[in-house]
Amino acid sequence: SVQLEMKALWDEFNQLGTEMIVTKAGRMFPTFQVKIFGMDPMADYMLLMDFLPVDDKRYYAFHSSSWLVAGKADPATPGRVHYHPDSPAKGAQWMKQIVSFDKLKLTNNLLDDNGHIILNSMHRYQPRFHVVYVDPRKDSEKYAEENYKTFVFEETRFTAVTAYQNHRFQITQLKIASNPFAKGFRDCDPEDPRNHRPGSLPIMSAFARTRNPMSSPPQQN
Amino acid sequence: SVQLEMKALWDEFNQLGTEMIVTKAGRMFPTFQVKIFGMDPMADYMLLMDFLPVDDKRYYAFHSSSWLVAGKADPATPGRVHYHPDSPAKGAQWMKQIVSFDKLKLTNNLLDDNGHIILNSMHRYQPRFHVVYVDPRKDSEKYAEENYKTFVFEETRFTAVTAYQNHRFQITQLKIASNPFAKGFRDCDPEDPRNHRPGSLPIMSAFARTRNPMSSPPQQN
DNA sequence: TTCTTGTCACCTAGGTGTTAATAT
DNA sequence: ATATTAACACCTAGGTGACAAGAA
Numbered sequence: 001s002v003q004l005e006m007k008a009l010w011d012e013f014n015q016l017g018t019e020m021i022v023t024k025a026g027r028m029f030p031t032f033q034v035k036i037f038g039m040d041p042m043a044d045y046m047l048l049m050d051f052l053p054v055d056d057k058r059y060y061a062f063h064s065s066s067w068l069v070a071g072k073a074d075p076a077t078p079g080r081v082h083y084h085p086d087s088p089a090k091g092a093q094w095m096k097q098i099v100s101f102d103k104l105k106l107t108n109n110l111l112d113d114n115g116h117i118i119l120n121s122m123h124r125y126q127p128r129f130h131v132v133y134v135d136p137r138k139d140s141e142k143y144a145e146e147n148y149k150t151f152v153f154e155e156t157r158f159t160a161v162t163a164y165q166n167h168r169f170q171i172t173q174l175k176i177a178s179n180p181f182a183k184g185f186r187d188c189d190p191e192d193p194r195n196h197r198p199g200s201l202p203i204m205s206a207f208a209r210t211r212n213p214m215s216s217p218p219q220q221n
Numbered sequence: 222s223v224q225l226e227m228k229a230l231w232d233e234f235n236q237l238g239t240e241m242i243v244t245k246a247g248r249m250f251p252t253f254q255v256k257i258f259g260m261d262p263m264a265d266y267m268l269l270m271d272f273l274p275v276d277d278k279r280y281y282a283f284h285s286s287s288w289l290v291a292g293k294a295d296p297a298t299p300g301r302v303h304y305h306p307d308s309p310a311k312g313a314q315w316m317k318q319i320v321s322f323d324k325l326k327l328t329n330n331l332l333d334d335n336g337h338i339i340l341n342s343m344h345r346y347q348p349r350f351h352v353v354y355v356d357p358r359k360d361s362e363k364y365a366e367e368n369y370k371t372f373v374f375e376e377t378r379f380t381a382v383t384a385y386q387n388h389r390f391q392i393t394q395l396k397i398a399s400n401p402f403a404k405g406f407r408d409c410d411p412e413d414p415r416n417h418r419p420g421s422l423p424i425m426s427a428f429a430r431t432r433n434p435m436s437s438p439p440q441q442n
Numbered sequence: 443t444t445c446t447t448g449t450c451a452c453c454t455a456g457g458t459g460t461t462a463a464t465a466t
Numbered sequence: 467a468t469a470t471t472a473a474c475a476c477c478t479a480g481g482t483g484a485c486a487a488g489a490a
Contacts, residue, residue: 021482021483023446023447023448024447024448027481027482029481029482060444060445061444061445063443064444086307088311089310090309108446121445121446122445161445162445162446162447163445163446163447163483163484164483165445172483172484175482175483176482176483179481179482179483180453180454180455180481180482181452181453181454181480181481181482181483182452182453182481182482182483183452183453183454183482184451184452184453184482184483185452185453185482185483185484242458242459244470244471244472245471245472248457248458250457250458281468281469282468282469284467285468329470342469342470343469382469383469383470383471384459384460384469384470384471385459386469393459396458396459397458397459400457400458400459401457401458401477401478401479402456402457402458402459402476402477402478403457403458403459403476403477404458404476404477404478405458405459405475405476405477406458406459406460406476406477
């Protein structure tokens with residue numbers, strides 16, 4: 001079985017309608033991380049991820065405040081998968097600690113040469129996580145069907161974008177609040193006791209830079 | 222078989238008498254790196270290193286210019302080994318690219334809690350590299366003797382120090398010239414064509430900070 | 443008007459030798 | 467006199483959103 005790490009954060013993003021920036025260089029935040037249970041400690045496994053289109057639609061950001069359907073999806077991008085770079089490894093290694101896909105990057109560059117996942121901007125995607133058992137039997141191909149297991153966490157769905165479409169800047173502000181690399185854009189002092197909500201991340205604590213409060217409400221999923 | 226990476230750099234250091242700084246936090250430069258050949262691509266191997274005292278002596282730095290014997294060695298430090306963190310892994314993985322021991326740190330803290338290699342300052346050491354074949358047989362303990370191979374590169378010998386003992390600052394300057402993290406201490410512009418020697422590192426290119434040119438010559442090995 | 447691209451300041455994270463102060 | 471320690475400035479390396487300019 002597999003447990004999604006930082007589920008609370010994913011839920012919070014998902015509630016606002018997660019947006020993932022795609023760039024030529026590639027990025028992805030939050031990072032997909034899982035805890036794995038119930039592997040054979042001595043057996044070898046490959047871990048990998050891929051991304052499925054959620055629907056056959058292209059979206060557009062109406063007045064930077066709500067998602068509307070722009071029409072049919074653009075031609076599918078090359079269907080790449082991302083193998084966790086530690087693959088293959090023993091079950092014991094994978095279960096020892098949290099497995100982090102921090103090398104997995106999303107790009108919109110169709111000619112990408114770095115092995116990143118290629119997605120269409122303004123389309124919606126569902127990440128999938130696959131565990132493949134490396135069968136030591138000689139005729140292992142025959143058992144391919146039963147030697148893997150797929151895990152889908154719906155709260156990790158997102159819209160690929162080249163720039164935040166803003167939903168009243170909630171997505172931006174949640175990213176700034178939760179991503180240590182974006183600390184430079186925070187306004188409050190993280191040591192300020194006013195910003196400590198026991199048992200929670202310092203989420204939604206950075207709002208002063210919200211320069212463009214939209215009047216129209218953002219649309220959910 | 223195993224090939225030492227950056228052998229030219231190790232040779233250059235060794236000629237001056239390599240010094241490795243030991244600190245509480247631990248460090249090691251140059252990093253020990255090897256290319257490996259001739260493994261069974263499908264078999265599992267553990268890679269590890271340890272450090273043997275070269276002799277039973279303690280040294281001292283006479284007038285910061287030459288090594289003299291200070292007497293018998295201090296009590297031996299806890300004899301730790303450093304497993305490459307990717308261990309165990311398949312031969313194919315190890316041979317795919319250069320294996321780098323960049324997580325291996327040297328410390329003089331006898332109470333070290335980070336799994337670093339503990340050494341005595343002012344003592345000389347010889348790094349050793351071990352390849353252990355993970356024998357799938359049930360009675361593999363019986364074959365332990367034949368299931369590992371040890372590689373020693375004499376050019377990686379060094380004296381552990383808490384601060385550079387300087388030998389006319391040659392060691393310091395070579396570290397500054399060859400370690401990208403010490404760029405801040407370089408005096409010349411690395412883009413300056415005068416500093417380009419074709420086919421060689423920008424070694425010995427930073428000397429202006431040599432403030433204390435000793436009159437007595439440094440002693441070699 | 444909407445979307446994309448490239449550059450940038452500002453961070454995290456961590457590896458250097460230097461230096462002053464302290465210990466032996 | 468020699469050795470050790472801790473704080474420090476200065477780097478490498480790389481992950482952020484902001485922004486201005488350009489493209490569609």
